[in-house]
Amino acid sequence: MKKSRWFWGSFALIGAGVLLGSQVGWFSYSFSPASLVLTLLLAATLITSLVSLWLTGIVFSLAGLSIIYAVPLHLTQLSTWMILLIALLFDIGLSLLLHPFLKRRHKSRVTIINGQGNKQEVHIEKNIHQRHRDMHNDDNESKLFFADKVSSSTRYLHNKNLEEVTFDVSMGELKAFFDDVEPAGPELTINLNVMMGEAQLFIPQEWEISNELDYSVSSIDLPAKPELKTTMVHLRGNVNFAQISIVYI
Incomplete structure (x- = not known):
């Protein structure tokens, strides 16, 4: 919880600085308050998802950012639902293709950081193994x-x-x-x-x-x-x- 307060507190301060800069002309791109808040929330979700290697969070955070910044990214020809559908297909495809890598990655990461026996390592490997089957x-x-x-x-x-x-x-x-x-x-x-x-x-x-x-x-x-x-x-x-x-x- 302490780390979470630091994380969100830092994001709030960054957001305040970016919003101030966009309103007084420090940046060439002008952020609206709503788009900035959504950007910060999606960016925070993206970071936490990357840390935990949660593919769904990564893919849909990027999809949300693509919807907000469709104009500078030249994605205006795509509707919101089309971007979400593409994100869903990416999520399914990456989950199936990267399953073996994620299994090894989680196992090795826990072994290095924790190093207090095999119980937690076996537990996480089992969860990753079960993630993509009914x-x-x-x-x-x-x-x-x-x-x-x-x-x-x-x-x-x-x-x-x-x-x-x-x-x-x-x-x-x-x-x-x-x-x-x-x-x-x-x-x-x-x-x-x-x-x-x-x-x-x-x-x-x-x-x-x-x-x-x-x-x-x-x-x-x-x-x-x-x-x-x-x-x-x-x-x-x-x-x-x-x-x-x-x-x-």
Whole structure:
């Protein structure tokens, strides 16, 4: 959270300087306040996506910047929907082609930085391996991964030893029900990576949510803290141009 404050604080200061310079004629290109704010948000999303090697965030951030600066980039012959469709095809194609590289890249990076055993390395390699296939999980798996692109899906989880679950949603809608889930311990991690979509999580009333999301231009609706707490849920991930809601059931 401290790093996040520095990151967004620096971007706000840069934005103020650029907006001032464009209004008083320091730059040849004049930024409107709206285009500047969107540029800063998309640039921040692009940087965080590059750091985490999140292809969907990279591709759609570049697509958003292309829409804003269609005139200087000579893209006025393309409609907004055409640019988004091209971005979607790029996302799908790059995800399939770069899957082996990303698998090796994530593995080697964790080994160098962490270097505290094989458990985390195996965990990340498993998630990357599962990223591009449809998973059919049995009730004993402790780590799950689901991906939805331009689709609407409802997930009913029945796992009895769950430690971590990841949802990647791009231009889609997700509903996930956790009422039949038994966490492996007192803590559970839910990773939400949502780009231009909506996600609803339905969880038991005894679970407390710790909001650790990195988000921009998004709505996050969290319930009040429960009186009886049995599980701490760490809500993490990247959320951009999305709506997230947590509902107690």
